[in-house]
Amino acid sequence: MAAAMTAIRLYDLQVRDDRRPSPFCWRIKYALAHKGLPFDTVPIGLTDIPAIEGGAHKTVPIIDDGGKTVSDSWAIADHLDKAYPDRPPLFASPAERELCRFVEASLFVSAGRSLLMGYVKDIHDHAHERDRAYFRQTREKLLGSTLEELASGRAERLDAARAGFDSVRLTLKGGAPFLAGANPGYADYIVAGLLLWVGSIATAPFLKADDPLLVWLGRVQDLYGGLGRTSPLNAIAA
């Protein structure tokens, strides 16, 4: 970059103990690090979102890049590739971007709902006190059940969610260190973000100790000076 760079500001969901659970914020933290762009995170609670940057955004991540505000993880990723073309691309080709959308869609379908239902009570319990009523109300409506009812059937839900990552396990069996191949890419950040979300709040470990996903996840956590270890995590594996 020709000009001296101002750090990009990332509004990052925060829960108790300064944990940062949002899988969508995780992928943007990795995206910023991938491009070598300096950034500061601004921790916010769920109910703080309407007060940020004029209240135009309903979800995190939100970034402020030198006065320009962008929300939605895909819009942010596109903004970063467009605004910083001399930095390593997140998407080396349009097809890579679309296939990363397939990765997101695929895990959403195979694991998303069972993962959310299995851990929604833990997410609630880790939220800031001021966010809990809002969280309970919106999530119980979304899932059609009380958080306590959902928690009672969680063993089967977590079995289903664990199997929902078989596509990732089978891909990694090919021997490449990352889902994007020899080097890490946005697909890795999408999937790692899901597991860091779970690790941030899970009171029951998600993966088995011999799960091959753990080797890959450790590799992603080590990237960029250990970015994936900068927020308190519970045990991801038992």
Add this chain to the structure above:
Amino acid sequence: MAAAMTAIRLYDLQVRDDRRPSPFCWRIKYALAHKGLPFDTVPIGLTDIPAIEGGAHKTVPIIDDGGKTVSDSWAIADHLDKAYPDRPPLFASPAERELCRFVEASLFVSAGRSLLMGYVKDIHDHAHERDRAYFRQTREKLLGSTLEELASGRAERLDAARAGFDSVRLTLKGGAPFLAGANPGYADYIVAGLLLWVGSIATAPFLKADDPLLVWLGRVQDLYGGLGRTSPLNAIAA
């Protein structure tokens, strides 16, 4: 290309009525067309494979490219990108290749086994007479059940397999015409190959008539002069 081109020879699995079911051969037919490489298909039955090109290959596709023989669809795709670098690439970046492997793995996990179990009796019944005993023996061993037992429970299997394509439906909901984005790519050929396989032999249609997959599939079938309509198909949707 500087030199006059000799058509590449593709050994293509053939069943009754000159149907060409192999999903792995389909992706290579599309790969060759994508790169604008002329090719001739040589129809072969399952039990002919050991007699081809010295018997070094156990599965189709097998190509003979000016005397060089390559088998395995991934090895063939890599060969084509390497041997014809001035033609449109199958994989514009290493990450695109790896993510196509994720697409394959993901559908294998979500739909592969239920699709095979649901249609294995139909595959048998469409095979050439001389291939049937071999097919029955190997598939019954693989699936741990007789073809007739598998056929009896197929409604539930096909429901599961149909749901196994939800990742594709959700991705296409984003509005791009192809899984690879604005232009078709290898991920499209992988998924279309699975559906053309089913369409080649299914005596019970796989998709519902209002399935959004059909619009996309029709688009892929139309590519390259209607390549996806060059083999007899049964109804894909009811």
